[in-house]
Amino acid sequence: MCKSIQRLLMGWSGLGFDMSEQEERLLSALASMAAQYLETEDGRLDHLFMSAGEEAIRVLAAYGLVIDNQRDSAWTDAGRAFLASH
Secondary structure (H helix, E strand, O other): OOHHHHHHOOOOOOOOOOOOHHHHHHHHHHHHHHHHHOEOOOOOEOOOOOHHHHHHHHHHHHOOOEEOOHHHEEEOHHHHHHHHHO
């Protein structure tokens, strides 16, 4: 895991990540876009083979917000809490 990800995984109060306000806003925007564009009717996440969607799921998984199961990814409890709080 790269040092910047390790540094970020130290604090957001709900997730245990230590992020700057700007980093938290960026992650919030990414999570919101994933929820809007990648979420299926049953609440799963499908990147539809779009490279941007694949990368979004990888990043969200690195933060513990989703479980990356390729085209059948899912929000974790922490991911749902993060979405609800932002």
